[in-house]
Amino acid sequence: MPYAFLLHLTSSDPRPPRYPGLYAHGLFFALLGKLDPGLAAAVHAAPRKPFTLAVLEPTPRARRGGEASGEVVLRVTTLDDDLFAPLLGVLLREGVAGLALGDHPYRLARVVATPQGSPLAGRHTWEELATAPPTRGLRLRFRTPTVFATSKPGRRTRHTPLPDPFLIAKSLLTSWQYHSPLRLSDTEAAALLTLFELDLELIRFADLRFERAQAAKGFFPGFTGAVEVHCHSDSLEVQRTLGILQAYAFYAGVGAKTAYGLGLTVPY
Amino acid sequence: MPYAFLLHLTSSDPRPPRYPGLYAHGLFFALLGKLDPGLAAAVHAAPRKPFTLAVLEPTPRARRGGEASGEVVLRVTTLDDDLFAPLLGVLLREGVAGLALGDHPYRLARVVATPQGSPLAGRHTWEELATAPPTRGLRLRFRTPTVFATSKPGRRTRHTPLPDPFLIAKSLLTSWQYHSPLRLSDTEAAALLTLFELDLELIRFADLRFERAQAAKGFFPGFTGAVEVHCHSDSLEVQRTLGILQAYAFYAGVGAKTAYGLGLTVPY
Numbered sequence: 001m002p003y004a005f006l007l008h009l010t011s012s013d014p015r016p017p018r019y020p021g022l023y024a025h026g027l028f029f030a031l032l033g034k035l036d037p038g039l040a041a042a043v044h045a046a047p048r049k050p051f052t053l054a055v056l057e058p059t060p061r062a063r064r065g066g067e068a069s070g071e072v073v074l075r076v077t078t079l080d081d082d083l084f085a086p087l088l089g090v091l092l093r094e095g096v097a098g099l100a101l102g103d104h105p106y107r108l109a110r111v112v113a114t115p116q117g118s119p120l121a122g123r124h125t126w127e128e129l130a131t132a133p134p135t136r137g138l139r140l141r142f143r144t145p146t147v148f149a150t151s152k153p154g155r156r157t158r159h160t161p162l163p164d165p166f167l168i169a170k171s172l173l174t175s176w177q178y179h180s181p182l183r184l185s186d187t188e189a190a191a192l193l194t195l196f197e198l199d200l201e202l203i204r205f206a207d208l209r210f211e212r213a214q215a216a217k218g219f220f221p222g223f224t225g226a227v228e229v230h231c232h233s234d235s236l237e238v239q240r241t242l243g244i245l246q247a248y249a250f251y252a253g254v255g256a257k258t259a260y261g262l263g264l265t266v267p268y
Numbered sequence: 269m270p271y272a273f274l275l276h277l278t279s280s281d282p283r284p285p286r287y288p289g290l291y292a293h294g295l296f297f298a299l300l301g302k303l304d305p306g307l308a309a310a311v312h313a314a315p316r317k318p319f320t321l322a323v324l325e326p327t328p329r330a331r332r333g334g335e336a337s338g339e340v341v342l343r344v345t346t347l348d349d350d351l352f353a354p355l356l357g358v359l360l361r362e363g364v365a366g367l368a369l370g371d372h373p374y375r376l377a378r379v380v381a382t383p384q385g386s387p388l389a390g391r392h393t394w395e396e397l398a399t400a401p402p403t404r405g406l407r408l409r410f411r412t413p414t415v416f417a418t419s420k421p422g423r424r425t426r427h428t429p430l431p432d433p434f435l436i437a438k439s440l441l442t443s444w445q446y447h448s449p450l451r452l453s454d455t456e457a458a459a460l461l462t463l464f465e466l467d468l469e470l471i472r473f474a475d476l477r478f479e480r481a482q483a484a485k486g487f488f489p490g491f492t493g494a495v496e497v498h499c500h501s502d503s504l505e506v507q508r509t510l511g512i513l514q515a516y517a518f519y520a521g522v523g524a525k526t527a528y529g530l531g532l533t534v535p536y
Contacts, residue, residue: 160469199424202428
């Protein structure tokens with residue numbers, strides 16, 4: 001069952017962490033390592049990470065009139081059923097003593113894991129996601145910088161910092177196929193991708209901003225903003241899949257480096 | 269030699285024209301028809317129009333504190349060497365009596381044809397464009413809504429209202445190949461397109477806005493804003509071509525329906 005939860009961390013040092021995405025990623029693996037070094041190594045080696053991480057802007061209240069408060073909010077999602085419970089256990093245990101983001105010590109002040117606590121938290125079973133209402137399109141808001149990395153011949157990677165409808169759908173479907181126990185057959189998935197390439201169209205965007213973002217060791221061009229994608233296909237199978245992907249986006253994020261803070265996506 | 273010039277039209281009726289792009293298109297063909305019905309028919313039948321048209325927002329001065337002034341500014345570019353002089357002749361001749369935009373009569377108040385008169389006017393010989401300074405990228409501002417129309421199998425057309433770097437370069441190169449007497453060989457053009465697909469990357473955008481626009485008989489999704497595209501290729505041939513396309517964009521515009529007001533593009 002995919003989970004999304006927020007960790008409110010506080011520090012006596014009011015300076016914000018310098019490389020929040022990178023530090024959060026490091027913290028995540030440090031915690032996993034304390035829990036089970038074998039699991040940490042397996043997750044680290046996985047070609048697609050079974051979690052996403054994002055460091056959110058502190059709320060205006062926490063910022064106290066523009067002043068840094070030493071508060072950091074980490075959003076974590078888990079896509080692997082065996083990850084959530086042990087991870088939360090080690091977080092609660094270690095959080096009392098202190099969690100390090102880079103060289104800053106933080107304490108875990110609060111865990112928010114329900115939509116009542118925050119619209120960015122929640123959980124759905126795979127079955128619930130797989131039976132999400134069918135839709136003729138996608139309505140997504142990209143909350144942290146989002147970018148698509150495309151491999152080209154000659155080991156070149158090109159970045160697309162634009163909400164290309166096909167790349168959005170492909171990213172979500174590929175993640176679903178990798179992480180979900182209710183994945184489609186390879187033939188179905190391939191047919192859907194072909195259809196997405198023909199029949200998806202961007203019909204609106206708003207607040208589209210370019211933002212360079214640091215993730216892992218590099219800088220990436222990215223975009224934030226809201227988009228609305230329409231699918232011209234009348235196939236109910238396609239509309240069912242789009243409904244799944246729309247709901248799943250909340251947990252999986254979109255595009256590259258979602259384990260380093262990029263691509264936090266909220267359906268609307 | 270491609271020309272870009274502005275027609276300042278005034279009307280005693282302060283209401284702005286309802287379908288400016290469509291009406292401007294109609295006016296253009298009415299003028300061509302008065303000049304030479306055979307030429308009008310040939311231009312109308314051409315698969316790619318040898319001109320672009322855009323209706324600009326009246327300047328704040330002309331708008332007199334937000335009030336409609338009855339002033340309309342038409343920007344016209346010509347891409348066919350035989351079109352500019354006769355077109356200007358018939359404009360000056362007919363402009364005294366009156367030009368119709370839809371059912372509004374307008375008078376031609378002023379023609380601005382030099383960069384001193386407006387940054388949107390000017391002319392370059394094909395030779396000047398072909399020897400534009402080489403560049404590693406494109407820096408373009410899309411002033412009117414811009415959209416790419418892509419044909420898909422089954423006679424479907426899909427619209428891309430995003431500044432996709434490959435689609436920008438392809439649109440400009442295809443126009444250059446069609447209109448310029450200094451076109452590249454088909455082999456060269458095909459090689460360049462392959463390379464553009466691999467090596468162009470959007471590295472910045474600003475002021476990107478979604479705007480639905482009316483052009484001809486339909487509504488189109490489109491974008492306005494400024495973009496910066498980088499080309500990773502070290503080939504001087506590629507950089508020379510990008511320099512040409514950057515300069516040529518001022519006259520050709522980018523994307524679909526440039527003869528109806530879309531895709532007005534200014535290098536920066």
